[in-house]
Amino acid sequence: MEDRSHKVLLALVMLFLFAVIVLQYVCPGTECQLLRLRAFSPSAAAADPYRAEDETPARFGPHLLRRVDFNIKGDDLIVFLHIQKTGGTTFGRHLVRNIQLEQPCECRAGQKKCTCHRPGKRETWLFS
Incomplete structure (x- = not known):
């Protein structure tokens, strides 16, 4: 037993x-x-999957803001987070090559990273 x-x-x-x-x-x-x-x-x-557990309303707007006041000569900056297999490389390439800037971004051949400086300064405004 x-x-x-x-x-x-x-x-x-x-x-x-x-x-x-x-x-x-x-x-x-x-x-x-x-x-x-x-x-x-x-x-x-x-239930709404985007509702917080404490029932507070969402803090984002329902529509995208197409116009943003970005001061490239001031202290504003853009942080571009690249997530693999999401088209981020294409978006990043478009972001640095097709935007009309006073001082274009410097892209070295063979590197996926470009350096974008503020006009007249050596400060970076885009981190990717």
């Missing part, structure tokens, strides 16, 4: 370890939607 209880206990421990490993594989982050009971309710499926 004692041998059987050890086997049952060992099976339960192994099942628990297996469940923990699978849970870490499925939900590697700190937040897991599988652990929330609310995530499986019908109202959660219709």
Whole structure:
């Protein structure tokens, strides 16, 4: 009888370890939607995925601003984050080559990075 209880206990421990490993594989982050009971309710499926958990409204506008007041001679700068396989290289190339500037960006052959300085200064206005 004692041998059987050890086997049952060992099976339960192994099942628990297996469940923990699978849970870490499925939900590697700190937040897991599988652990929330609310995530499986019908109202959660219709909820706005962009709404914050504390029910504060979103801080972005519904429309893109096509005109932005960018002062290239001042302290404004652009940070261009390149994410692989998203067309970022094409966008970055367009950004530095097709914009009409007083002082064009310097692009060296063989490098994907271009240096864009402010007019009359050696300060960089574009980081990519």
